[in-house]
Amino acid sequence: MLQTTLVNLSMNRPRWVFFGVLLLTVIAGLQIPSIKVDTDPENMLPADNAARVFHDHVKERFGLHDMIVVGVVNDSAGGIYNQQSLSELQQLSDAIVQMDGVVSQDLMSLDRVDNISQEGPGTIRFEWMMKQVPTDQAGIDQIRTSVERLPLLNNTLVSGDGKAAGIYIPITQKSESYRISGLIQTEISKLSGNNQYYISGLPVAEDTFGVEMFIQMAISAPLAGLMIFILMWVFFRSFLLITAPMLVAMGSVIITMGLLIGQGYTVHIMSSMIPIFLMPIAVVDSVHILSEFADRYRPGEDPKVALKEVLGHLFTPMLYTSVTSAVGFASLAFTPIPPVQIFGLHVAFGIMLAFVLTITLVPAYIISLSPKRMAQMKDHNIDEDDNSFLGRLLIFTGRFSIARAKGLLVLFVLIVVGSAYGVAQIQINDNPVRWFKPDHPLRVADRVMNHHFPGTYNAFLVLDKTGDLRSGLEQSLQTRAAKEGVELQQKLDSVTAESFIEYTNALINLFDQLSYDDSDHETLWLDLLDMTEKAQINSKYFLTPDAMTYLDGLQTFLDDSEYVGKSNGLPTLLKTVYRELQGGAADQYRLPSTAAAAAQTVLSFQGSHRPNDLWHMVTPDYRSTVLWLQLSSGDNQDMNRVLKLVDGYVADHPLPEGVKLNWAGLTYINVVWQDEMVNGMLNSLMGAFFMVLLIMILLFRSVKIGLLSMLPLTVTILFIYGLIGLSGKDYDMPIAVLSALTLGLSVDFAIHFLERTRAIYRECGSWEQTVAEVYKGPSRAISRNAVVVAIGFTPLLFAPLVPYITVGFFLATIMAVSAVVTVMLLPAVMEMIKDKDSLFGVKPGIKESIHD
Structure with missing residues (x-):
């Protein structure tokens, strides 16, 4: 019934078919200018994905931002430690901090970080590493010496071989990275020295891919269409005849993309490939019809007879193939990756649309050709062919x-x-930088930067101390007060501060006042005051010796491994500042022996020009800390090796009680969505395979x-x-x-x-x-x-x-x-x-x- 209706419509009312298809195409085409592009691989994960939520939470808690890394490379004997290189670096840094979208206060460059040195016994000096470019080589050599003795900077801001310097540029949004990198490139073009400049980092790679992806889509899809058009002409030798399948392909692509954009979906990396995937499927059935029509039709005959014969025995297999192909792509809706779901469902829609257009538009087009034009078609008689x-x-x-x-x-x-x-033997692996060819500037920059530096790929290892501090302290205080027969609950309830630090400060003031007001229990109040002060100090968990020792051991283990280029964290900062407070000797590069000493060390750092750098490593309550890992490879396989490395260390050295470990960072997020996609694709493929088998058995009976x-x-x-x-x-x-x-x-x-x-x-x-x-x-x-x-x-x-x-x-x-x-x-x-x-x-x- 459906077959007869569609075939009769196409042959008897071809103009209706043309008008209907044209109307749908125009309506869909009008949606395309409102296209919204999203090339962020992070959006491969649902917004409520646990890893993604934690990653965003870590960025917020520690004030972390996605970064673009600019490398200044000089291969001369002195490397970048020369007046021209340092002057250009400062000039470029000054220009970058003025750019919209750059988090200027967190930009890291030689001219925007502190040199940490001893002022005198027990005091420390913070001065700009390079407030001005030195005019003599001695001053330049002093900068080199200062950088090399600061673990926070050495092999991060300047490479270990002294050949390269880095500018780490935090940006407000990843989607701004392509624009900002373009502005940086403009500034680089103004420099005339003998340095080489490279721009790298996952954000700029991902955003650049999005821009080039759409340029490529605009080039590749038409070129593929042109090639298909030429090949069909070789087979059928009739430009008029082979126009029909191209119209089907174009109509299917435009209507499908218009539907996707009109629904408000962003065009992601996946959905950008819809035209590429849809075009061959849309053309296949049309070529079947053309092939058999060219074989059956002889010039001078009624084309309707040949078309009815062809459509009579092709309708069923074309319906079967369209349904099974649509099922294959629709199965992607069961993957846990939203862009893949949208891609699969819209390709499935496009396939069924192409089927309807094929059995209506192609026959209508052929029937509308004049006898004279039909006579020009090459005779493809089967026996002769x-x-x-x-x-x-x-x-x-x-x-x-x-x-x-x-x-x-x-x-x-x-x-x-x-x-x-x-x-x-298949190895699951991906890296957005590898989406570019080896000679692409981003790939070249990736190789050069990761050759000189420990790594431009970031991962963050986060440790959190859990536990209800307030209730634990209250229980201890009440136990001590009970020995004196004093009821403490009412006094504790009178303190309403929210944070534990504010709460303990209020208790300290309360117990101090009570020690004067209630001389009969002065010893009790002083004991409670002492207990509260100790609890407050110990609440700053990641300043305690046990916590710092564990974190330092983990960091040392990672630095010694072959998969982590370098790590920075709170232990690095504490040991560096503590060394200067103790005289600056190499053997003083160690952790403070007590929590109080660690707190004093931190307090000293707060006098630097960049005191907020501390909060990129630890939260103000010192209950959470993060290690910044620099990796020389963004491959999933390498990130997975780091994950296993840490798992092995934790298995051999169990985390302290109440401490939890988790991961964040773009390199880690890429691993998560890649694993989700691979497992989802595998499950959808298996499910679709058996679904297609069932459909085949039912359709063929x-x-x-x-x-x-x-x-x-x-x-x-x-x-x-x-x-x-x-x-x-x-x-x-x-x-x-x-x-x-x-x-x-x-x-x-x-x-x-x-x-x-x-x-x-x-x-x-x-x-x-x-x-x-x-x-x-x-x-x-x-x-x-x-x-x-x-x-x-x-x-x-x-x-x-x-x-x-x-x-x-x-x-x-x-x-x-x-x-x-x-x-x-x-x-x-x-x-x-x-x-x-x-x-x-x-x-x-x-x-x-x-x-x-």
Whole structure:
């Protein structure tokens, strides 16, 4: 009923079809200018994801910001310790702090940090490291000496080899990083020295990718469309005829993207690839119709007759392929990654839209062509076309598959076994910086900066001390008061301060006053005052010797490992300041021996020009602290190694009682969303696989044919991912998403092949004749499709962004492999099945009547 209605509408009311499609396209197209771009990988996680919530909370508590890192490199003998390099560094730093979006008070550069030295016995001096650039080499050498003796700065602001200096630029929002990096580059272009400048950091890499992604989308999608258009002309030799599938592809893409944008969704890294994923699927069914129409139609005949015949036997397989492909992508809605969910659902919508447009717009377009133009179409008579290279190759393939069925089955089994081994070798890994080609300025900057410095990738190790301080103190105070027969609860209830520090300060004042007012219990009040003071000191947990010793041990362990370039934290600050307070000798570089001494050390630091730097390391109540880890690699695998390293240390050195450990930072967040995506993709792929199998069994009404239809899909998925594992290619975001495309396109060819094979066998009743017919019409359409899409997307191989190259290569590979498996493996398997009548659902009586 649906088939008849749509076919009649397209053939009898073509103008209605044109107007309806044009109207939808215009309405959708009007939504596109309101596009909102979001390239932040952090948004791969839901807003309520525990890791993301904690990461945001840590940034707020410690006043941390995402950073752009600018490197100044000078490879001369003296490195950056020369007047010109230091002058340019200061000039650049002065310009950057004036830029909107830069957190100027937290910018770190040689001219904006303190030199810490001893003023005199027990006193300390804080002076700008480089208030002015020295005019002589002696002054410059003094800066070098000062930097090298300050662990907080050495190998962070200046590399250990002295060849590079860094400017760490905190920014208010990650989305500002591309704009700010552009302003920085403008300032760099004004400098004329012999220094090299590099801009790096995850925020700028992610934001730059977003900008270049949309430029690439605007280039690659049209180029792919042009290539597909040219290839279809090679096959069909009629520009007028092949315009129809291009209209279907363009309409499907514009309406789908317009729907996504019109609903208010931001266009993320995933959804930006919708045109690339949707175009081959939208073109595939159109090429099937064109291929068979070109084979059936002869100039001068009524095109409606040929179209009705073609649509009569293609409608069902096209519906099947569209439904199964849509199911494959819709299964992504069950992943825990919001952008992937939106991507999957909209591609599924686009697939079904392309199906409707294919069976309405393509026939309407063909019917609307004048007889004169139809007569210009090259005659693709099947019998005549058998002499073409493609025709001869397919006939040979059919005969070879039947004659060498057993050998082919053994070959494909070996391929599957080898592919399964390759799948086991797959390594899950991603790094946004690697989304750029090796010669991209950001990749070059990443290599240079991480060669000179301990690392430009940040991770934050957070330790929190838990426990109810107030109730514990009150219980201790009441126990002591009870010994004197004094009721204390009413006095404690009179103190209403919220924070523990304010609460204990109020108690100290209270007990001090009571020691004067109540001389009979003076000893008690003085004891309670002393207990409260000690509790207040001990409440500042990360100033206590035990806490500092544990944290220092963990930090030393990490610094000695091969995966962490350097760490900075509260122990580094305490040891540095304490050394100067004790005289400045190297052997005094140690932690204060008591909490009171640690508190005094911290108090001394508060006299610096950057006192708020302390609160980037510890909270004001000293109950939470953070270690800043600098990593030279942003790869998930390397971050995971650091996580395991810390887990191992904690297993051997258990955390102090009541202390919890957690992670934050962009490098860690990338690991979280990547793991979520991979597991989600795997689950959705498995679920979609069995869903498609069930659909195949129901649609074909045959378990055997349903299982046969899954063979190309199974072999293609194993082969593609086996190839990934054997080649050493990391399993990253684009590879993960290709699983849905593999499922959709691989089953497409199998459905067309099996549906036409079953229909032809039911008509002729002869397996030999069926094979001969299948390798003329259906196999030719499948082959044309594979060639058109596989070669059509080769322009993606020349894209400057790695995900586009990956998609282009594997898209072509998927098409080629699934087509080869379909036209070679399926006939070989069916040849081995003796009872063809049972396989194709032919009843004995029907077979006899056919032979009669």
